[in-house]
Amino acid sequence: MRRRFLSCAMAAAALAAAPSISLAQAAWPARPVRFVVAFAPAGPADIIGRLVAQRLTGALGQSVIVENRAGAGGSVASAVVARAEPDGYTLLVNTSSYAVNPSMQRNLGFDATKDLTLAALVASSPNLIVIAPSVKAGTLKDVMADAQGGAYNYATAGAGTTPHLTAEYLFKVLGKVPVTHVPFQGAGPALNAVMGSQTQMASVALPAAVELVKSGRVRGLVVTGSKRSSALPAVPTVAESGFPGFEDVTWVGIFAPSHTPRAVLERINAEVARLQQDPDFLAKLSAAGFDPLGGSVEQSKAYLQKELEKWAQVVKETGAQPN
Structure with missing residues (x-):
């Protein structure tokens, strides 16, 4: 009898507690x-x-x-x-x-x-590859040709970001040119490196560089979307620049x-x-x-x-x- 009473009491307590738990969750955030x-x-x-x-x-x-x-x-x-x-x-x-x-x-x-x-x-x-104003190359094909000698490096927001993998795949797998990756701890520092000519290029998510491209502090080389970005309509896609089917975001x-x-x-x-x-x-x-x-x-x-x-x-x- 005592065991049955305890079981009923525990069930009643659980039922009584259930609404308060639900209310606590519903109240998020407090x-x-x-x-x-x-x-x-x-x-x-x-x-x-x-x-x-x-x-x-x-x-x-x-x-x-x-x-x-x-x-x-x-x-x-x-x-x-x-x-x-x-x-x-x-x-x-x-x-x-x-x-x-x-x-x-x-x-x-x-x-x-x-x-x-x-x-x-x-x-x-889409991701965006930008180049320093001091770089003479004007197109992706120009950059690929110049990079054959191994003199190019590029900045990113860090190793393991998709812009990092985008650049690695584009330059090393598709273009078969040696470029050196220079990781930073964010797109802002990576873009600062390009503006300061510490690196020739940067590969970043497009939004980080929109205003810098518009102001001429860096030059947009290619975007990695399937179509041009309405935010930077003058910058061609990778596909338009000689690598059909390339897309990344x-x-x-x-x-x-x-x-x-x-x-x-x-x-x-x-x-x-x-x-x-x-x-x-x-x-x-x-x-x-x-x-x-x-x-x-x-x-x-x-x-x-x-x-x-x-x-x-x-x-x-x-x-x-x-x-």
């Missing part, structure tokens, strides 16, 4: 949310992180604070968030480098397939630690989806060179799995190293 951005300011992750944080601050009724934690091609920030409490208050803003790093780095400090969940895909952009997404409540993941996903229907938000994306992405939590997970497989193959083909 305090400020932190966006840990995986790269230095001025790159695609930072641009998207700050744009989304600004909008979500109003939508969620809580501050969304942006913190840049650059290093190891985005893996430093990823490891920080992977170790955070899975409560939705520490989130990661990272790029497609997240899908590259497992094939590039032996000791990530986290498991990319188990420790973090892609809650929402926000936007993507950098995407940006919001990740949460694994075991974050499903209700929180769905809320993040839903808020991003709402932003992607906002004409003003879309106009800001377009002006910076981004296109919106989207999809449910499950679709985002499936997208990430395909990206992990795709970039593993590219790393194998290029023999890219984490420098």
